[in-house]
Amino acid sequence: MxxxxxxxxxxxxLLVLLVLVVLAPVFGWASGAVGYAEPLENAAHExxxxxxATPSTPGPLPDYSVPGLGAPFGTLVSAAVGTGLxxxxxxxxxxxxxx
Amino acid sequence: xxxxxxxxxxxxAGLFWLGAGVAIGVAGRRARDELGxxxxxxxxxxxxxxxxxxxxxWPIPGGTSAHFxxxxxxxxxxxxxxxxxxxxxxxTIQALVFGDGGIVALGGNLFAMAVVxxxxxxxxxRAFRRVHExxxxxxAGWGAITVSALAVGVGVGLSSxxxxxxxxxxxxxxxxxxxxxxxxxxxxxxVYGYVANARPDLVLGRIDDDSVPPEVxx
Numbered sequence: 001m002x003x004x005x006x007x008x009x010x011x012x013x014l015l016v017l018l019v020l021v022v023l024a025p026v027f028g029w030a031s032g033a034v035g036y037a038e039p040l041e042n043a044a045h046e047x048x049x050x051x052x053a054t055p056s057t058p059g060p061l062p063d064y065s066v067p068g069l070g071a072p073f074g075t076l077v078s079a080a081v082g083t084g085l086x087x088x089x090x091x092x093x094x095x096x097x098x099x
Numbered sequence: 100x101x102x103x104x105x106x107x108x109x110x111x112a113g114l115f116w117l118g119a120g121v122a123i124g125v126a127g128r129r130a131r132d133e134l135g136x137x138x139x140x141x142x143x144x145x146x147x148x149x150x151x152x153x154x155x156x157w158p159i160p161g162g163t164s165a166h167f168x169x170x171x172x173x174x175x176x177x178x179x180x181x182x183x184x185x186x187x188x189x190x191t192i193q194a195l196v197f198g199d200g201g202i203v204a205l206g207g208n209l210f211a212m213a214v215v216x217x218x219x220x221x222x223x224x225r226a227f228r229r230v231h232e233x234x235x236x237x238x239a240g241w242g243a244i245t246v247s248a249l250a251v252g253v254g255v256g257l258s259s260x261x262x263x264x265x266x267x268x269x270x271x272x273x274x275x276x277x278x279x280x281x282x283x284x285x286x287x288x289x290v291y292g293y294v295a296n297a298r299p300d301l302v303l304g305r306i307d308d309d310s311v312p313p314e315v316x317x
Contacts, residue, residue, distance in 0.1 A: 009298055013144040020151035031156035038165070039275025040100060040251065043261065043268045052260035054105035059198040064154065079154050082192060086150040090188040091143035097127060097184075098134040 017083055024079035025072040028064075032071075100168060100244075100276070101193065101208055102251060104201025108258040115254060116206030122214040126183035133181060133303075135314025141301060145176055146185035150192065157282060165279040170212050171220020171243035172287045175236060176294065178303040179221045186213035207254050211247040219243040220287075224304055232295065233288045240287025241280040248276035 044050040061081065065074035107115070134142070149169035156166045169189075173182035190213050193199040200208040220243035227235035252272030256265035295302050 009301065010140055010144065013148070017144070017147055017151055020148065020155065024151065024154040027155040027157070031158040034158040038100060039248065039272050039279070040102065040255070042275065043252070043255065043271040044106070046267050046271060047261040047264045049106060049255070049258075049260040049262070052105040053103040055198055056104045056202045057195075057198065059194075059196045061196055062198045064197050064199070075154070078197065079151060082154070082196065083147045083151045085196065086188055086192050087143045087147035089192060090146035090185055091139060093184060093188065094130075094134050094139035094142045094181075097131050098139060099131050 017087070021076070021079040021083050025075040028071065028075045100212065100248065100251060101200035102204040102211075102255065104203045106201075106255050106258060106260050107204055107207055108260075109203075111254050111257050112203050112206055115204075115210045119206045119209035119214055122218075123183055123187050123209065126180040126187075129180040130184055132313050133178065137301075138177075138181065138303070138314055142177060142181050142185055145173055146188045149173060149185065150189045152286075153189065153193075159279075165282055167283060167286050168212055168216060168244055168247070169287075170216025170247065171224070171239040171283070172290060174217040174221030174243075175224045175239055175287070175291055175304040176302055178306070179218055181303065182217040182221065183213055186217055189213075207251065211250045211254075215250050216243045216247040219246045221304055228305070233292050236291035237284040237288040239284075241277075241284030244280040244283045245273060245277045248272040248280075 041050070044053070061074075061078050064078040064082075065071065066077050069077065149167075149172065152167045152169060154166070159165060170182070170186050173185045176182070177185055187209060190200065190208050191205065194202060194205045194208065220239040223242045224235045224239040227238050249269065249272065252269040253265065255261045255272075256268035257263065261268050291302075295305070299305065
């Protein structure tokens with residue numbers, strides 16, 4: 001792991017990750033302000049499929065929120081946890097696959 | 100773009116799982132030779148960066164919003180095999196931890212965002228990079244997300260929840276994402292330009308040979 005921290009590009013990349021995480025609640029607020037719809041949702045509306053969505057498991061942080069915590073903080077925690085977890089999983093998988 | 104559970108008929112979901120599974124399996128095998136002390140951290144950082152970037156919903160006046168998907172970017176930066184693995188980590192965590200995209204539908208979401216988006220983006224970049232590198236990165240981001248949307252549009256259009264209305268789902272998905280894809284292309288080109296300028300050696304998709312050589316050194 002020493003290699004990881006001492007490499008300059010890795011340190012810069014980790015800083016970029018931190019900035020992205022801090023930006024997440026800002027963007028969350030802004031997109032909430034204009035309303036949110038993706039083409040898939042539009043297609044579901046057009047064909048009457050909108051009600052067919054049946055979430056089988058909401059996950060521990062449903063819809064990038066923390067149960068019981070308000071929107072900006074919930075989004076911030078979700079961004080931090082998700083980014084850290086993705087880093088750990090991808091690194092771990094990479095290390096396992098290395099020969 | 101994330102398909103929730105309930106949208107896909109079982110056989111469609113199964114086919115998506117099959118396609119995604121085969122591609123991810125091949126990517127995992129090929130990745131063994133490509134990973135090393137520099138590329139493994141790169142794989143982790145790119146995956147984490149794409150997860151974080153996907154959380155940034157760019158509001159578009161008129162009641163829509165789009166976020167960067169990043170499969171093409173992963174393919175360009177990491178090459179097809181590591182790109183598929185990075186996106187697999189992102190899409191799987193989104194489904195399991197955040198309920199973004201269903202569990203039965205995870206195969207479809209992996210197929211669209213971790214396989215098609217990566218491979219089409221990589222292929223477009225390789226095809227056009229000699230004409231114009233940044234332009235090729237834009238074309239990769241834009242074209243790949245549009246083809247991914249086509250895959251999702253066909254998948255839901257063949258399913259009963261969407262009343263088998265392929266003629267409705269495909270134009271909405273392809274048209275919508277072709278439009279939003281210009282943002283995907285612009286971000287892909289901008290970040291590619293920055294990384295290629297700062298550390299060209301890290302851009303595995305630029306390597307001339309078709310397969311990324313093993314990491315040497317140490």
